[in-house]
Amino acid sequence: MKFDTFELERFQSTWENQVEINISESGVHPLTVDELFALAGQVNAPRVSRRNFPAPLSGTRLGYSQTDGTLVLRQKIARLYRGATTDHVEVTNGGSEANFVTLWRLVERGDEIVVMMPNYMQVWGLGRAFHGRVKEWWLHPVKGTTSPRWVPQGPELKKLVTKKTRLIAVCNPNNPTGAVLKRNFMEEVIARARWADAWVLADEVYQGAELSGAITPSFWSIGDKAPYKKLIVSNSLSKAYGLPGLRIGWLVGSPEAIAHSWAAHDYTSIGPGALNDALAAIALTPAVRKSILERTRNVLRSQWPILEDWAEQNGDTFELIKPQAGAIALLRYKFKMNSTQFAEHLRRQKSVLIVPGDHFHLDGYLRVGFGGHLKELKEGLKRLSQVAARLHGG
Ligand SMILES: Cc1ncc(COP(=O)(O)O)c(C=O)c1O
Structure with a gap:
């Protein structure tokens, strides 16, 4: 049996523990066991x-x-x-x-x-x-x-x-x-x-x-x-x-x-x-599930504006379509470079992991995860715009 390489999984599992900043994840920052117990106790x-x-x-x-x-x-x-x-x-x-x-x-x-x-x-x-x-x-x-x-x-x-x-x-x-x-x-x-x-x-x-x-x-x-x-x-x-x-x-x-x-x-x-x-x-x-989903929504609602504001400030380089669900959004970029090459470039230059649109057969896009650690999200976006500005400007 022949498997196509599962590009997204291979890319993430190779690099996610090697980079300083990972904004490639599609879920919210995971709970610790203690946090799960605390939510269970709370209710x-x-x-x-x-x-x-x-x-x-x-x-x-x-x-x-x-x-x-x-x-x-x-x-x-x-x-x-x-x-x-x-x-x-x-x-x-x-x-x-x-x-x-x-x-x-x-x-x-x-x-x-x-x-x-x-x-x-x-x-x-x-x-x-x-x-x-x-x-x-x-x-x-x-x-x-x-x-x-x-x-x-x-x-x-x-x-x-x-x-x-x-x-x-x-x-x-x-x-x-x-x-x-x-x-x-x-x-x-x-x-x-x-x-x-x-x-x-x-x-x-x-x-x-x-x-x-x-x-x-x-x-x-x-x-x-x-x-x-x-x-x-x-x-x-x-x-x-x-x-x-x-x-x-x-x-x-x-x-x-x-x-x-x-x-x-x-x-x-x-x-x-x-x-x-x-x-x-x-x-x-039921009550624990409700608290967990509330936590997820709070993360999404508080962190989405960070990505949205960033995209607005970088509107000459990026275009963002608001997702209805999930801690992920697709960013269309306006400079000329293949998405896999760009993701590689970003990783090497700035130690930031982001998913290239190529992994979804959608070159010209990047998938960014905004549900992870807040500090990492802010820093990851800052580094992303620095690299993109150089490409867009030149
Ligand atoms: C749409 C979709 N389905 C399934 C999975 C597999 O997730 P898991 O095996 O962790 O439940 C993923 C993981 O990213 C996903 O995005």
Whole structure:
């Protein structure tokens, strides 16, 4: 099997611990275990007060945990999806394993896969590795009468999805644009999938990290009655919850689809780590979850203006489209240089890591993460404009 290099992941894992300033991250600054305990204690959730908490965790037996996730964790996840039970949920090692298992079990040689672009590129790469025919459904930057946004074109989806389409993969809210699909587009995706009898994979890892605070509806809740029978939702604690180190993700689908995913999961990592599962169950206790998402929104709301003001001051060199969700935004730059070369140049000259648009097949752009450490964000932007000014000026 041949894998395309996963440029974004390879680039980040090579450099993120080598640079002084990392503004390439797509999530908010992660919580420490103490901070998670403090949030849990603050809201006085039963059994997770600061005083009580260490007992259940230190009492966790370090054997194999329930391989599809403990019942208690699956119950907490199921509660987030209308009508779902624990049989609709499979816990995985991050959203990345959730996506992997889904593509692995669904894609056969020659299958058409329609992938929303720009994209995190995992699904795109896996579709190709499993010998699918990847067709790209692009969002476009549109100025319009309201503020500029990245939006899809319905007719393009209609053209791309055929009776040979096996899977439509969307990322909503989207990485790297931070765009959120309007409900009518979500309905259109489902309607088109129904017409083609295709699966839908909705990667919703940025759900809950909306700047407005209005949580993006899940594809699970699209439609009046039951969710579309071939819908699979993937999500994780990595982005909106600021807990990427827990490596806890999940899939939600019909009990049949989930049983099939579980069977595939037996061949990958067997199951999630016992400590991760226990900590995730605390994070998803309703009151704790609410506090975590509030923290995320506070980070986004207080740090977005820093990036926005910076972009305004540097408006002759950069153009920014405001994301609706996620701690990421795409910056279009106005000087002539390839984005990978620029990111390399910035790293070498100023020890700042930023993601080149090339990683999303979008040269001329950079993806900047604004949810990380505040001091690093300010310093990273300062160094970015210094380097860019030299290029733009000369
Ligand atoms: C859209 C999207 N899906 C999935 C993932 C995988 O995240 P994790 O495995 O940490 O849940 C990422 C990570 O950046 C992402 O951006």
